[in-house]
Amino acid sequence: MSPAALAIKTDGFPTTAAERFGVAERPSLAFTPEVARATEHLYDRVNHHIPAIEWPIHAPYVYAINRLKAERGAVILAHNYQTPEIFHCVADIVGDSLQLAREAAKVDAEIIVQCGVHFMAETSKLLNPEKTVLIPDMRAGCSLSESITGADVRLLKERYPGVPVVTYVNTSADVKAETDICCTSSNVLAVVESLESDTVLCIPDEYLAMNVAKQTKKKIITWKGRCEVHERFSAEELIAYREADPSIQIIAHPECHPDVIAVADFAGSTSGMIDYVKTNLPGRVLLVTECSMASNVEAEVPGVEFVKPCNLCPHMKRITLPKILDCLVDMREEVTVDPVIAARARLAVERMIDLVS
Numbered sequence: 001m002s003p004a005a006l007a008i009k010t011d012g013f014p015t016t017a018a019e020r021f022g023v024a025e026r027p028s029l030a031f032t033p034e035v036a037r038a039t040e041h042l043y044d045r046v047n048h049h050i051p052a053i054e055w056p057i058h059a060p061y062v063y064a065i066n067r068l069k070a071e072r073g074a075v076i077l078a079h080n081y082q083t084p085e086i087f088h089c090v091a092d093i094v095g096d097s098l099q100l101a102r103e104a105a106k107v108d109a110e111i112i113v114q115c116g117v118h119f120m121a122e123t124s125k126l127l128n129p130e131k132t133v134l135i136p137d138m139r140a141g142c143s144l145s146e147s148i149t150g151a152d153v154r155l156l157k158e159r160y161p162g163v164p165v166v167t168y169v170n171t172s173a174d175v176k177a178e179t180d181i182c183c184t185s186s187n188v189l190a191v192v193e194s195l196e197s198d199t200v201l202c203i204p205d206e207y208l209a210m211n212v213a214k215q216t217k218k219k220i221i222t223w224k225g226r227c228e229v230h231e232r233f234s235a236e237e238l239i240a241y242r243e244a245d246p247s248i249q250i251i252a253h254p255e256c257h258p259d260v261i262a263v264a265d266f267a268g269s270t271s272g273m274i275d276y277v278k279t280n281l282p283g284r285v286l287l288v289t290e291c292s293m294a295s296n297v298e299a300e301v302p303g304v305e306f307v308k309p310c311n312l313c314p315h316m317k318r319i320t321l322p323k324i325l326d327c328l329v330d331m332r333e334e335v336t337v338d339p340v341i342a343a344r345a346r347l348a349v350e351r352m353i354d355l356v357s
């Protein structure tokens with residue numbers, strides 16, 4: 001299988017990734033003995049989640065993606081919310097938003113395939129303007145990112161002149177370009193505290209901002225953005241879990257309402273939550289977040305029982321093995337950012353990375 005075998009001919013300067021890298025031959029998706037042998041060790045990582053009878057469906061994709069990835073010299077970055085067959089079987093780098101942004105900044109490969117949502121792919125592109133960044137489904141958005149535009153931020157700055165703008169990384173490059181510094185859920189407090197001003201605009205996640213406001217003396221002004229997955233959790237539901245089993249550990253993502261965080265034993269980014277489970281090894285744990293994450297981590301902590309309220313992020317779930325394969329075969333969809341916007345947005349992301357590294 002040679003990626004250049006079906007190279008697209010172009011008379012002019014190649015502008016698309018397919019023109020630059022060529023389209024590959026579509027691999028066979030038969031579950032051959034060779035595929036079974038080559039993927040056996042990967043099945044061991046997901047056998048708690050994928051029944052043996054289903055592996056012959058996934059394995060040919062896993063095999064083809066890993067071969068084509070190597071031929072293309074591509075790297076796959078996957079967020080903690082990706083499904084186990086992506087997270088454990090084809091990803092090269094996994095992590096939370098901050099870890100993926102940091103790793104994206106160091107990537108040597110010419111091609112980055114972002115298994116996550118669009119703002120994550122844009123962040124990779126901002127930090128690697130020379131690289132080709134692909135996303136398996138361009139429609140993988142985010143309710144927080146879609147809650148605000150660059151024009152909205154300009155209006156906020158007119159309304160609150162001189163107030164520094166901290167923007168959650170779950171935003172478009174347009175919004176980041178209007179921002180002083182970005183943050184993620186793992187560093188929002190450090191970012192807010194790093195600013196001299198007594199008042200800070202912390203946008204667009206209203207709940208993240210309310211949660212940080214409880215930990216700082218600064219006045220926090222926010223926006224009405226919400227994560228459609230985390231806003232569905234309620235304190236009442238968590239209290240009911242705790243009443244049913246007082247020994248249960250409850251750990252929540254800071255995109256949840258402050259009343260939910262108040263009931264939790266720990267709150268942190270997706271990787272912070274994983275580290276908490278690995279360090280504390282609770283007998284039973286409730287992960288108050290997107291439910292694929294528990295499936296990804298449970299194989300690594302066999303003694304821990306996970307209670308999984310199954311809230312799925314419909315955007316993260318747009319990324320599938322067949323779409324990752326298509327992406328590597330056809331070299332699409334390519335994520336691009338206007339260079340003028342990118343230059344300004346990059347500064348906001350780099351300021352965050354410099355502050356917390």
Ligand code: 13P
Nearest residue numbers: 096097098184185269270
């Ligand atoms: P993390 O930065 O904690 O991975 O969060 C990203 C996200 O989209 C959570 O919903």
Ligand code: SF4
Nearest residue numbers: 142143227228229313
């Ligand atoms: Fe956006 Fe929420 Fe999905 Fe994370 S879980 S990508 S914040 S919609």
